[in-house]
Amino acid sequence: MASSPSPPRLRDADKSQLTILTAALDEFSQFGFAGARVDRIAEQAGVNKRLIYYYFGNKDDLFLAVLERTYADIRAAEQALHLDAMDPVEAVRQLVSFTWHYYLEHPEFITLLNSENLHQAVHLKQSARIQEMNSPLVQLLADVLDRGRQQGLFRDGVDPIQLYISIASICYFYLSNNATLSAIFGRDLKAPKALAQRLSHMTEMVLGYVLR
């Protein structure tokens, strides 16, 4: 039996890269691109600052790497959602619920996207990888809407892209702007009860719209 061809220590490189990426994700999502500090990322990752540049080139490229991973994560989660196996009404319900819970459990997704949008998507535009990662949900939603219409349940003329964006909107905005909304309305909009009410409202609204 020969010794394994790839020495076991070699994986430290991957590990270091992953540690850096995780720390960077944390930092960027907490402070945005401009507010993030490479020093803090290095410290939190427990690696030398120089190593970050060794692996990722510079702050911008590191941000892009984080962004790509974030998108890969949500796309993977979306893959696990099998809308095609559900009846139309249930599928819409599940889509709203999934979107809501994903954003709720991944606040970093929201802050990263906000930061990227502030900078007019400069990083994302130069990423070939992300542009290939179109969400499968748009197509799945189109199918669901078709089925619902054929069953005489859903209304005509609903644009799946618009609806997809609207569903994302109502989930995303409530969470991304939670701090200012809470301050203005003078209540804690992240209290468990408030969250439950929100999900209930959103589901009702979307179904109220698509159902005949």
Added chain:
Amino acid sequence: MASSPSPPRLRDADKSQLTILTAALDEFSQFGFAGARVDRIAEQAGVNKRLIYYYFGNKDDLFLAVLERTYADIRAAEQALHLDAMDPVEAVRQLVSFTWHYYLEHPEFITLLNSENLHQAVHLKQSARIQEMNSPLVQLLADVLDRGRQQGLFRDGVDPIQLYISIASICYFYLSNNATLSAIFGRDLKAPKALAQRLSHMTEMVLGYVLR
């Protein structure tokens, strides 16, 4: 009468403050709080940097001043919208349209809010002024919903706060995340036609929900 009671000098001070505030609004909305540069604000305002500190204390306080003005502006615009004079369906239609166009024409409102939310609304929380400036639209919307229900047009059980947030959501998110959405979908979602389609979809969706 020779000399006016309020000396013209005072005007200059007001003017300087206003110039600074306008420049700061521009800078903060372009780069976010962390990315904004006091130097650039001074340069664009055409005043000495020191003057900014003289009038506004520091960068944080300046940001708060900008935020307060921004909220004051939108509240003023909202005041001009007389939903109570319209029939319920038209009122809902107008509310969506107003929200949409206000965000569209005031992109700085969006970026400022995003920046503030990234920092958990630290500035806003310490502002008594803003917290008093509750939007009048929530109450007006509540009235509209009541009227619509009484006329047998609208469904029961629609929470005006939730609906208000949802209307804001669908307008805001489409614009705030326009850059990443455009990149991912591979189209220009700010093209005039796309904007018109969006407004049409949103109106349909909200009405589709509230109407019986």
Added chain:
Amino acid sequence: MASSPSPPRLRDADKSQLTILTAALDEFSQFGFAGARVDRIAEQAGVNKRLIYYYFGNKDDLFLAVLERTYADIRAAEQALHLDAMDPVEAVRQLVSFTWHYYLEHPEFITLLNSENLHQAVHLKQSARIQEMNSPLVQLLADVLDRGRQQGLFRDGVDPIQLYISIASICYFYLSNNATLSAIFGRDLKAPKALAQRLSHMTEMVLGYVLR
């Protein structure tokens, strides 16, 4: 008698700039552009490092400022040399002597030029000021050569630019490459006697060439 319109303290700015420039001249001439350290310049000038960027923008621009000053200095020294008032032979002798002594007493001129040439004159090319500062000596030398020829002393067909460059060459190279030459020849070519012999040889060579 009114008080002077320009407050006396204002000149501190000029003084700081000059101190920085002098320190930079020293540093760049000692270590070349790449080897020079902004930190050391600040330290030697006794000013905050930030001030260097406040006044000069960046390292490249600072280098250019030094270069411009250096050229201004030598041009000023050249102005003081009145070749037109001398007989042709004496004028040539003086030109060689002046060039030699200027380089000898301004070693920084040599190292700065070497550094700039290493980088293909990138700084100099973007300087409008320097390109206007053509050396007056070329024209003066042309006149001297003309007069010498008319007096039947000098040979025909001597190109003043070529001769000017050659005179500069024999003075400059001996000094700029003194260290390696000394090492190779195993003698101290900067010893007073060696310097005197060099000047004597150069004068002889140039005169030997131009004289009929």
Added chain:
Amino acid sequence: MASSPSPPRLRDADKSQLTILTAALDEFSQFGFAGARVDRIAEQAGVNKRLIYYYFGNKDDLFLAVLERTYADIRAAEQALHLDAMDPVEAVRQLVSFTWHYYLEHPEFITLLNSENLHQAVHLKQSARIQEMNSPLVQLLADVLDRGRQQGLFRDGVDPIQLYISIASICYFYLSNNATLSAIFGRDLKAPKALAQRLSHMTEMVLGYVLR
């Protein structure tokens, strides 16, 4: 015979060393000692950076190795020049021409020497090898001058070392300072015509000096 006494592996080592040396020569001559980057040398040589340290110790020693090779190269070229077989006038002409063309075709020689002189020949001083490599041309030039004098062609009292340095000067300076000279005179002094004129002038000047 199966295996050669000198194993082929050794060849690889030599080859690696040579590749590194060539890449280093290129880098140092382009950027000077301080501006040169060990990373770039490794990249251009196509070898691991560690290998450079394995073979050459450190950046300074690598520079010295480059310098030694450069001197060895020019000495070898000088060896091929047989001034003793020519008549004196032709010999002087050839010496100027050789020097000129060698510098012209080996710009790296110039930049390396400039870099070394900037640092007061620190590397060269500690190299026993280079100091032994005295140029054979000085002695050959002395012989030529003697022969010319004996034939009644050349003047008395010409110091061969001084003349050797002067010939080097007029060739070297024109090329080493070409960038700044071109910038100041506003012409391209490296254009083919300009180069031909320069050689012609130099030959004329040296001969004009040594001939009676």
Added chain:
DNA sequence: CATGAATGAGGTTTCATTCAT
């Protein structure tokens, strides 16, 4: 013989802020 991973020190530059008038 050769290499990918890793680093401490230090490089240029930028930042919000204050000093002195």
Added chain:
DNA sequence: GATGAATGAAACCTCATTCAT
């Protein structure tokens, strides 16, 4: 009310070099 001069701290990034295999 207004300003040019000045700064300490810290930002991003780079460098020659070494570690561990």
